[in-house]
Amino acid sequence: MQKKLVAPSLLASDFANLQRDIEMVNQSDADWFHLDIMDGVFVPNISFGMPVVQAMAKHAQKPLDVHLMIVDPDRYIKTFAKLGVHHLSVHYEACPHLHRTLQAIKAEGMKAGVALNPHTPVSLLEDIIQDIDIVIVMSVNPGFGGQSFIENTYQKVKDLKALIERKNSNALIEIDGGVNDANAKKLVDAGADILVAGSFVFKSENPTQTIKRLKEKIA
Ligand code: DX5
Ligand code: ZN
Numbered sequence: 001m002q003k004k005l006v007a008p009s010l011l012a013s014d015f016a017n018l019q020r021d022i023e024m025v026n027q028s029d030a031d032w033f034h035l036d037i038m039d040g041v042f043v044p045n046i047s048f049g050m051p052v053v054q055a056m057a058k059h060a061q062k063p064l065d066v067h068l069m070i071v072d073p074d075r076y077i078k079t080f081a082k083l084g085v086h087h088l089s090v091h092y093e094a095c096p097h098l099h100r101t102l103q104a105i106k107a108e109g110m111k112a113g114v115a116l117n118p119h120t121p122v123s124l125l126e127d128i129i130q131d132i133d134i135v136i137v138m139s140v141n142p143g144f145g146g147q148s149f150i151e152n153t154y155q156k157v158k159d160l161k162a163l164i165e166r167k168n169s170n171a172l173i174e175i176d177g178g179v180n181d182a183n184a185k186k187l188v189d190a191g192a193d194i195l196v197a198g199s200f201v202f203k204s205e206n207p208t209q210t211i212k213r214l215k216e217k218i219a
Pocket of ligand 2: 009034035036067176196
């Protein structure tokens with residue numbers, strides 16, 4: 001069985017102490033760095049852009065999992081590849097030519113991910129699931145950290161898992177938003193492979209310990 005992974009979201013880190021927080025993740029049991037890119041158009045918030053990703057990449061010693069919450073993501077695929085990004089995810093709702101976008105991401109040597117807003121049904125992936133490396137199931141409306149988890153996510157993960165198996169896809173299921181130690185195990189039991197955690201990790205008293213506890217919960 002696929003090992004279950006934890007990806008702390010740097011959106012919730014202290015941007016004035018970014019290097020310190022990245023080193024913490026490097027030394028922790030975490031598996032990936034989750035980087036949230038927001039453009040203020042697809043989502044009502046702006047996070048950070050290329051110079052910050054470049055600075056993060058310089059210190060990060062684990063794979064960079066980039067979640068693009070932007071319109072027209074095709075424009076930036078090559079740039080993210082050059083920055084050393086490992087997984088690049090785009091939003092289903094932002095890509096009218098999703099198949100082409102995924103091929104372009106893979107052509108740059110990155111894993112290709114698709115994120116689904118809470119209202120977007122997994123059945124829409126029926127004809128593309130075999131081309132996807134990672135599906136990000138949004139368990140909050142994208143745009144902000146620290147929101148509460150949407151309960152419908154469990155059923156959505158089960159439906160997605162069934163679709164992946166039925167279609168013989170190798171896609172991994174990543175959950176993003178409101179993840180904590182109260183829902184982690186239930187998500188993994190439903191079929192999740194990767195849990196993103198922002199506030200739960202970085203706003204805790206001892207982030208290293210919180211990551212360790214989360215990993216133990218889903219081991
Ligand atoms: C939300 C982002 C998430 C966010 C999660 O739009 O995609 O990755 O950082 O933050 P928490 O874990 O605080 O909900
Ligand atoms: Zn995210």
